[in-house]
Amino acid sequence: MKDVKLNVEQIDADVLCIGGGPAGLCAAIRASEKGASVVIADKSNTLRSGDAGMGNDHFMCHIPDVQGELPGFYNKIGKMSQAVSKIFWENAYDLVKRWDSWGIPMKYEGKYEFAGHSMPGLPKFMLHFSGQNTKVKLTKKAKKSGVNIINRVMILDLIHDNGAVTGAIGFDVRESKLLVFKAKAVILATGKCMRLFPQNTGSLFNTSTSPINTGDGRAMAYRAGCELSDMELNDRWSGPKYFARNGRGSWMGEYKDPHGVQIGSGKEATSHFYPGLYEDYQKSGRGPVYMDLAGISNKDYEDMKYWLIHEANTPILDFFKGEGVDPRKHPFEFMTYGLFTPGGINYNEKCETPLSGLYAAGDEFMSFYIAGAAVFGSIAGESAAAFAVKARSFDEERTQAPVVKAKELLEAVLNRTDGATWQEANSAIQQVMADYCGLTRSETLLTAGLEHLRRLKKKVSQVLMAQNPHELMRCVEVLNLFDIGEITFTAAKERKESRQHHHRVDFPFTNPILNEQRLVIKNENGQPVPEWRMRA
Numbered sequence: 133m134k135d136v137k138l139n140v141e142q143i144d145a146d147v148l149c150i151g152g153g154p155a156g157l158c159a160a161i162r163a164s165e166k167g168a169s170v171v172i173a174d175k176s177n178t179l180r181s182g183d184a185g186m187g188n189d190h191f192m193c194h195i196p197d198v199q200g201e202l203p204g205f206y207n208k209i210g211k212m213s214q215a216v217s218k219i220f221w222e223n224a225y226d227l228v229k230r231w232d233s234w235g236i237p238m239k240y241e242g243k244y245e246f247a248g249h250s251m252p253g254l255p256k257f258m259l260h261f262s263g264q265n266t267k268v269k270l271t272k273k274a275k276k277s278g279v280n281i282i283n284r285v286m287i288l289d290l291i292h293d294n295g296a297v298t299g300a301i302g303f304d305v306r307e308s309k310l311l312v313f314k315a316k317a318v319i320l321a322t323g324k325c326m327r328l329f330p331q332n333t334g335s336l337f338n339t340s341t342s343p344i345n346t347g348d349g350r351a352m353a354y355r356a357g358c359e360l361s362d363m364e365l366n367d368r369w370s371g372p373k374y375f376a377r378n379g380r381g382s383w384m385g386e387y388k389d390p391h392g393v394q395i396g397s398g399k400e401a402t403s404h405f406y407p408g409l410y411e412d413y414q415k416s417g418r419g420p421v422y423m424d425l426a427g428i429s430n431k432d433y434e435d436m437k438y439w440l441i442h443e444a445n446t447p448i449l450d451f452f453k454g455e456g457v458d459p460r461k462h463p464f465e466f467m468t469y470g471l472f473t474p475g476g477i478n479y480n481e482k483c484e485t486p487l488s489g490l491y492a493a494g495d496e497f498m499s500f501y502i503a504g505a506a507v508f509g510s511i512a513g514e515s516a517a518a519f520a521v522k523a524r525s526f527d528e529e530r531t532q533a534p535v536v537k538a539k540e541l542l543e544a545v546l547n548r549t550d551g552a553t554w555q556e557a558n559s560a561i562q563q564v565m566a567d568y569c570g571l572t573r574s575e576t577l578l579t580a581g582l583e584h585l586r587r588l589k590k591k592v593s594q595v596l597m598a599q600n601p602h603e604l605m606r607c608v609e610v611l612n613l614f615d616i617g618e619i620t621f622t623a624a625k626e627r628k629e630s631r632q633h634h635h636r637v638d639f640p641f642t643n644p645i646l647n648e649q650r651l652v653i654k655n656e657n658g659q660p661v662p663e664w665r666m667r668a
């Protein structure tokens with residue numbers, strides 16, 4: 133019989149950033165510049181963790197000297213309808229300059245270059261930047277700014293009471309240690325939610341975006357009383373077949389059918405804006421679809437490889453090299469990848485959530501990608517630092533109950549000697565999500581699937597077991613996935629129409645009345661409850 137006990141340690145700061153991706157790091161840097169004491173807790177290592185860990189190559193922004201004045205530009209791209217969009221476009225260039233000054237090369241060959249991901253007829257707004265080492269540079273800058281970075285700590289839950297958040301509970305993923313973070317303000321920046329739906333290679337961890345991001349921020353925010361939006365509107369990406377890497381805006385060639393007929397262009401980022409193309413062709417009997425690089429110039433080929441490397445696509449190039457394949461001579465297949473969850477925590481243009489002292493940024497609700505993480509991370513840091521100045525001091529008594537509860541949960545999982553592994557539980561939820569809430573959805577399927585999921589969720593919470601703190605992290609991730617899965621089912625049942633990748637076979641039309649509305653899921657006594665709201 134095992135008797136693992138977790139030692140408890142306490143860490144105090146004005147501002148706690150949960151997650152050290154570009155959003156968490158930019159938040160921490162800004163909060164620190166504003167005079168707050170800041171700690172980042174990251175379950176991996178901020179040097180290479182999360183989606184930006186191995187590199188990014190394009191940064192959405194507007195630069196007046198290149199694209200003309202902002203009002204004319206945004207009238208053309210039509211992206212200024214919401215308060216959040218307005219703030220984004222007004223601030224993105226400032227972040228470009230700041231990143232450049234921190235050693236992230238935002239210029240290419242001495243000048244700003246907008247290229248890739250372009251839509252026909254619209255001005256280009258993706259700035260190419262050499263971002264292979266973005267996280268290394270941001271980590272360095274954060275440390276220089278006095279931020280305390282604690283790696284290998286997974287945050288499990290927020291400490292909250294009466295609508296106010298005053299810290300979070302985490303655990304060391306390598307040692308038997310529970311960490312209680314006491315903070316005046318907390319910023320959630322844990323990225324997207326992967327591993328809920330199966331991906332194209334069948335492996336749990338071979339995913340096109342970081343598999344260690346499992347919607348932990350969304351799950352803990354929801355449990356604490358935040359609303360989640362658009363959870364049923366899952367997204368999909370595409371890329372080279374059976375690779376979990378895409379480089380969607382970098383491919384310079386043409387997409388062709390098996391008879392050599394062009395059906396899309398890498399330069400116009402068909403793969404980015406129409407990721408379902410490959411699957412649609414397959415279904416129509418006209419597939420597969422190939423990326424054909426024949427005929428591109430040497431310069432284009434070298435440029436393409438440069439940007440693929442900066443966007444973390446080195447494995448594809450290594451594969452070609454290792455197999456002795458010249459991709460210019462051998463067209464290769466593309467495919468549509470699996471579903472993932474871009475919807476998430478509702479936060480406003482100041483990054484505030486409805487809970488006092490709680491902020492969110494970056495891919496907690498995916499928009500504007502890395503540039504959004506930088507802009508809203510910085511705004512979250514500023515808002516949190518300002519709040520920390522006037523926040524009440526931490527109430528010792530309020531932490532005790534959640535800490536005891538968390539300790540009991542974690543020790544129970546660590547001490548079980550018989551039960552289910554996290555891999556079994558993760559595969560089970562992926563199966564239920566794919567079969568009942570995947571690409572084909574209907575009232576009857578969703579109802580049956582939600583029942584299966586709830587039964588499994590209860591069972592999993594009673595039988596999950598971990599051999600060590602690392603497996604404990606995986607178990608907690610799976611528990612979060614069950615919460616997110618239940619929320620996704622609830623939202624998919626409520627949206628009685630088809631939109632984006634939400635295909636209701638019983639409601640195949642898109643209802644225009646819902647164009648301006650969003651679906652939020654609230655936590656009422658532990659149950660997800662849907663509600664429609666006008667989009668801000």
Ligand SMILES: Cc1cc2nc3c(=O)[nH]c(=O)nc-3n(C[C@H](O)[C@H](O)[C@H](O)COP(=O)(O)OP(=O)(O)OC[C@H]3O[C@@H](n4cnc5c(N)ncnc54)[C@H](O)[C@@H]3O)c2cc1C
Nearest residue numbers: 151153154155175181182183189190287323494495501502
């Ligand atoms: C290969 C690839 C290439 C991309 N290229 C581009 C590009 O060129 N341009 C672009 O705009 N976007 C790109 N993106 C998307 C971009 O990287 C993300 O939008 C961006 O990284 C989001 O930043 P974030 O800080 O919100 O999340 P992330 O960068 O994903 O960081 C989340 C952090 O939270 C930590 N974390 C998660 N859960 C917990 C927890 N419970 N406790 C503690 N820590 C936790 C993780 O370890 C991670 O460090 C790319 C993504 C990928 C995967």
